[in-house]
Amino acid sequence: MFQYKCLNPISEVGLSIFDENYKEVDELNDADAVLVRSAAMHDMQDVPNLLAVARAGAGVNNIPVNDYAEKGIVVFNTPGANANGVKEMVIAGMLLSSRDLIGGNRWVEENKNNPDITKAMEKAKKAFAGTEIQKKKIGVIGLGAIGVLVANVARNLGMDVYGYDPYLSLKSAWNLSRSVHHVNSVDEIFEHCDFISVHVPLMDTTRNMVGREGIAKMKPTATILNFARNGLVDEDAVAEALQEGRLRHYVTDFPTPKVAAVDGVIAFPHLGASTEESEENCAVMAVEQVMDYLENGNIRNSVNFPNIDMGVCQTQGRIAILHRNIPNMLTRFTGMFSKDGINITEMSNKTKDNYSYAIFDLDSPIEEEAVNELKAIDGVLKVRVIK
Structure with a gap:
């Protein structure tokens, strides 16, 4: 079960896309994802469970993008929707x-x-x-x-x-x-x-x-x-x-x-995107991007991490690693998998400025001990087991 919080009113056309695996919560600390329009988030730094923020719009000045990147929180926007x-x-x-x-x-x-x-x-x-x-x-x-x-x-x-x-x-x-x-x-x-x-x-x-x-x-x-x-x-x-x-x-x-x-x-009082159609389009795009990231690890239209699309996992396990863009990170990841006898069936690693994102599809489920080893690698920001 994934949990989300809306910091602003978000169009029901978008929210209706969430299925029974999603639940809206009142407390920010309980949320895996946040949907936001104009609410200021710069003071919202103590968010240990937060995985993603989706801005229903293009500008992200109200979101601490770089601070969230350091916490392994992916920030999305919805370019073109409005x-x-x-x-x-x-x-x-x-x-x-x-x-x-x-x-x-x-x-x-x-x-x-x-x-x-x-x-x-x-x-x-x-x-x-x-x-x-x-x-x-x-x-x-x-x-x-x-x-x-x-x-x-x-x-x-x-x-x-x-x-x-x-x-x-x-x-x-x-x-x-x-x-x-x-x-x-x-x-x-x-x-x-x-x-x-x-x-x-x-x-x-x-x-x-x-x-x-x-x-x-x-x-x-x-x-x-x-x-x-x-x-x-x-x-x-x-x-x-x-x-x-x-x-x-x-x-x-x-x-x-x-x-x-x-x-x-x-x-005018910031009316550019204040149409029913724009709000619906932004909400739909934001929700779809959040769901694809939470369920599959895919990133589309992030402002602080690179885009990656590995589709839906067809193997026994998928692990996603948000990390800093520094040398030898892939070597350390693959070396750890090899040490533990884990075979990689498919992988992708992309970079955006100071940050990178890697997804590995594996032919066997990954154990908690191996996940902890990955988390302990210097430069790793967040590790998620998708399947």
Whole structure:
């Protein structure tokens, strides 16, 4: 019996996938797995029984990823599950920044009791005139699951699309419209585009990647769209540019005190993935990944350990070892199996940065003494007997 805890409300569409071998618990210390959306987990370090954390979403800033790696806790996310919801928000944000629909709607609300509203609006609407997005240039920084969708739909709307991603995956390349112009530098996007949409993860290398120097290269009529993560755009530089008329709009899903009250900012309360479909998709992916890991040892979409898929064990035993990426670990594992007369029928070992993961399918069940020998090897973080 596996036990799980939900730190946030998780869609029942996903939770319904759990079968009779799974039980929801109230106490974190009793859980083998945690499902989470936005709850902060950095103070949740005393978790001796925890094997996996699944974030129903893409960002994992609320999870102590590296600390959990050292404890042998696999952290999953669900990239692409909410991509369509975020894509639609980006397009909505672009339209709202081009046409003053918010101002026009506010005018109607303020004048809704005016008996002459029909006559008055013909004069008032001049204040809310805007521009069309067709034939405008949009630069998409980051061509992952969301960026590709944004680029493709913008192209279908008649826009001239520029894309930048030095780490473009083969899958994204296949899905990307051939009409997208690939550029080799974000400066090309800053200099030429009317809209700049950011779709990269927040890391040390991407923090404030849209900063003072980049904004200085932009057209004064440009709009920055940030539906990816707070911290990617230098808010001080944005506020200054808006106040000085060097930027038209900043559209963001991450309002902060620095920008929320600045004229030219269109902000939303982190609504990008707040659709029924996105929440269901994220929950389904998170639950399926947790189940495959707990039952079979397979890892898919982990942010701190490598992906491995050995399918379902067809032999007498399977053992999984989370370990540090240091020399001679495989030699020590296989040497121990050989010493104990255990035959390996199939194995896989993958590495991701400082950590590695090995799975061994064996032709006989492994004894507790052998498991303890593996745990005692320097560099081993966690050993699990799957079967």
